[in-house]
Amino acid sequence: xxxxxxxxxxxxxxxxxxxxxxxxxxxxxxxxxxxxxxxxxxxxxxxxxxxxxxxxxxxxxxxxxxxxxxxxxxxxxxxxxxxxxxxxxxxxxxxxxxxxxxxxxxxxxxxxxxxxxxxxxxxxxxxxxxxxxxxxxxxxxxxxxxxxxxxxxxxxxxxxxxxxxxxxxxxxxxxxxxxxxxxxxxxxxxxxxxxxxxxxxxxxxxxxxxxxxxxxxxxxxxxxxxxxxxxxxxxxxxxxxxxx
Numbered sequence: 655x656x657x658x659x660x661x662x663x664x665x666x667x668x669x670x671x672x673x674x675x676x677x678x679x680x681x682x683x684x685x686x687x688x689x690x691x692x693x694x695x696x697x698x699x700x701x702x703x704x705x706x707x708x709x710x711x712x713x714x715x716x717x718x719x720x721x722x723x724x725x726x727x728x729x730x731x732x733x734x735x736x737x738x739x740x741x742x743x744x745x746x747x748x749x750x751x752x753x754x755x756x757x758x759x760x761x762x763x764x765x766x767x768x769x770x771x772x773x774x775x776x777x778x779x780x781x782x783x784x785x786x787x788x789x790x791x792x793x794x795x796x797x798x799x800x801x802x803x804x805x806x807x808x809x810x811x812x813x814x815x816x817x818x819x820x821x822x823x824x825x826x827x828x829x830x831x832x833x834x835x836x837x838x839x840x841x842x843x844x845x846x847x848x849x850x851x852x853x854x855x856x857x858x859x860x861x862x863x864x865x866x867x868x869x870x871x872x873x874x875x876x877x878x879x880x881x882x883x884x885x886x887x888x889x890x891x892x893x894x895x896x897x898x
Contacts, residue, residue, distance in 0.1 A: 661850070661879075661890050663830050664839060668850050670824035675847070677817045686805035693799040700792045707785050714778050721774065725767040732760045838879065842886060851887040861885035 681687060738744070739753050828836065842849045851860035856870055863884040873880045873889045880889045 660832055660835055661888070662892075663827050664835060664850050664888070665852075665890055665892065667824060667827045667831065667839070668848075670820050670827065671843075672847075673820050674817060674824065677813050677820070681810065681813055684806070684809050686802050686809055690799070690802040690806045693795060693802055697792065697795045697799060700788055700795055704785070704788050704792065707781060707788060711778070711781050711785070714774060714781065718771070718774050718778065721767055721770050725764065725771065728760060728764050728767060732757070732764060735760060835879070838888070842888065846885065846887060849887060850890050851882065851885075852890050852892055858882040858885060858887065858889065860887040865889070 735753060735756050739750075739757065744750050744753065831839075839849050846860065848860050851858050853859060853865065853870060853873060856865050856867070857863060858865055861882060861884050863882065865882070869880060869883070869889070870891075872878075873891050881887065882889055
C-alpha cells in the first residue's frame with residue numbers, strides 16, 4: 655500500500671482518537687465525578703475518624719476496668735479495716751491510731767479512685783458523643799455518595815456506548831496501519847495532542863509555521879513521512895488540499 659494511503663488512514667485514525675479523548679475528558683470533568691470523589695474522600699475521612707475513636711474508646715474501657723478493679727479492692731480493704739475497728743479487739747491507743755491511720759489512707763485512696771473514675775466517665779461520655787456525630791456524618795455521607803454515584807453511572811452509561819463505538823472504528827483502522835507509523839504516532843502524541851497536522855496555505859496546521867515550498871511539495875508528492883521542522887508533527891495534505 656502506498657505511503658499516502660497510510661497517511662489517509664492515520665488522519666482518520668487521529669480524528670477518532672481525538673473524539674475518544676474528548677469523551678474521556680467529558681468523564682473526567684463532569685460535575686458528578688468530581689462530587690463523587692469528594693464524597694468518597696469525605697466517607698474515608700469519617701471512617702478513619704471512627705476507627706480512631708473506637709480505638710480510643712477501647713483504651714478508655716481498659717483503663718476504666720483497671721481503675722474500677724482498684725476501687726473494688728480498696729473498698730474491700732476499707733470494710734476489713736472497719737470490721738477490725740468495730741470488733742472490740744483493739745486494746746491500746748497505739749493499735750487504734752494505727753487502724754485510724756490505715757482507714758484515713760484507704761479513704762484517701764478511695765476518693766482518688768472516685769475522682770479518676772468520674773473524670774474518665776466524662777471523657778468516655780464525650781467520646782460516645784463524638785462517635786454518634788461521626789456515625790451521623792457517615793450516614794449523610796453515604797446518602798451523598800449514593801446520589802452522585804447514580805448521576806455518574808448515568809453519565810458513564812451514555813458515554814460508554816459512544817466511546818465503544820468510536821473505539822471499534824479506530825481499532826478497525828489501526829489494523830490497516832503500519833506498525834512503524836503507529837509507533838511514531840504514539841511517540842509524537844506524548845508531546846502533542848494533534849499528531850498529524852494538515853497543511854493549510856503552506857502552513858503547518860499544528861504550530862502555524864510557514865513551510866518551505868520544497869517541504870510542501872514533498873508532502874504533495876508523497877515522498878515518505880514528512881515532519882514539521884518546528885513542532886515535529888507529521889504533515890498531511892488531504893484530498894481537497896493536495897489537488898490545489
